[in-house]
Amino acid sequence: MRLRETVVTREVAQNDLAELCVAVLVTCAIAVSPLTIVFALPLVTLLQRSLRHGQLVAASRIDSKTGLLNAGTWEREAGIEVARAVRTRTPLALALIDIDHFKAVNDAYGHLTGDKALKAIARTFRIFLREYDLVGRFGGEEFAVLLPHTKALDAYGIAERIREHLAHTPLDVAGSPDQEPVRVTVSMGVAALGTNWTTRTGGQLTDLLAAADRALYQAKRAGRNQVCVITDSTVVTAPSQVSRLEPA
Numbered sequence: 001m002r003l004r005e006t007v008v009t010r011e012v013a014q015n016d017l018a019e020l021c022v023a024v025l026v027t028c029a030i031a032v033s034p035l036t037i038v039f040a041l042p043l044v045t046l047l048q049r050s051l052r053h054g055q056l057v058a059a060s061r062i063d064s065k066t067g068l069l070n071a072g073t074w075e076r077e078a079g080i081e082v083a084r085a086v087r088t089r090t091p092l093a094l095a096l097i098d099i100d101h102f103k104a105v106n107d108a109y110g111h112l113t114g115d116k117a118l119k120a121i122a123r124t125f126r127i128f129l130r131e132y133d134l135v136g137r138f139g140g141e142e143f144a145v146l147l148p149h150t151k152a153l154d155a156y157g158i159a160e161r162i163r164e165h166l167a168h169t170p171l172d173v174a175g176s177p178d179q180e181p182v183r184v185t186v187s188m189g190v191a192a193l194g195t196n197w198t199t200r201t202g203g204q205l206t207d208l209l210a211a212a213d214r215a216l217y218q219a220k221r222a223g224r225n226q227v228c229v230i231t232d233s234t235v236v237t238a239p240s241q242v243s244r245l246e247p248a
Contacts, residue, residue, distance in 0.1 A: 063137040065115050066122035071144075074136025075205070078146045081134065082205045085148065085193055092193040093147040093155030094205075096212040097162075100185045100224045102141035109173075109182060116173035117182055121166065128162050144209075152192035152231045159188045159227045167225055185225035189216025192231040 022043050029036035061073040069077070078094070085092035099105075099121070106114040118141070125135045125145070134146040147155050163186055170181030191211035211230050219228040 066118050066137050068122050068125070068143070069134065069136035071136060071138050074134060074138070074144055074146075078134055078136075078144070079205045081146055081148050082193070082208060086204075090149055091151045093150045093152065093190055094193075094208045094212050095145040095147065095155065095159050095188055095190045096138065096209070096216045097143040097145065097159075097186050097188050098216055098220070099141040100187055100220075102184070105182060105184060113173050113182065117171050117184060120171040120173055121184070121186075124162060124165060124169075128158060128165070144212075150192075152190075152229055155190050155192055156227060156229050159190050159229075162186070163188055163225065163227055187216060187219040187224045188227040189213060189219055190227060190229040191215060192229065 026037065029039070061069060063070040068074075082092060082094075084090075099117075102114065102117075105117055118137075121143075122135075122137075125143070129135055129145065129147075132148060134148075136144050138144040147158065150158070167183075167185045170183050173182050189212045191208045193208065215228040215230040218230075219226050222228070
């Protein structure tokens with residue numbers, strides 16, 4: 001999670017301000033009579049419960065292993081973004097990302113190393129994605145990314161940069177100095193909201209997910225470690241076919 005999302009939020013700032021005001025009032029009251037501190041205890045307790053409630057709400061949105069949105073939260077927020085894109089007729093893309101042969105990583109290095117690999121991949125997403133993109137853990141080794149205001153060609157470029165980075169960069173999962181680096185590849189299926197999708201039910205989140213899943217299956221069937229893009233008018237399974245996508 002980003003630091004400002006956990007420390008510099010409106011709820012935390014309001015709680016700190018309330019605690020400061022209570023502290024001033026309690027100090028003034030104690031100056032008059034020390035017995036008034038008894039009346040301050042319920043206020044302090046309520047303030048602390050309020051802060052813990054906000055922390056629990058935030059924790060319920062996050063996948064504990066990766067720090068990304070969990071599946072339920074991602075689907076709710078992605079559904080809002082897709083509905084907005086359909087209503088305003090703005091481009092949008094959705095990507096499903098699956099780690100190739102992740103079971104082999106767990107079998108070779110252990111599940112603790114596998115969990116570290118998931119965290120390292122989550123950090124990679126944050127490098128290449130924008131502030132308003134939605135990324136969540138969708139399954140065991142599967143992730144989902146929603147790219148608002150993104151056309152098919154741009155979505156392919158983002159997905160390809162992530163895929164290439166992961167394919168050529170060892171994951172930082174070292175538990176000991178002599179542990180060999182872990183390398184993984186990913187297959188990615190991208191579905192882009194096209195001009196025709198805005199006039200039929202295909203513009204809804206479930207249909208975009210289904211299209212991205214078909215694209216992901218194509219990427220796996222074509223040999224894995226690649227990106228497949230599907231729009232309402234074309235399917236791209238190789239870099240040489242990128243020119244068939246709509247211009248950015």
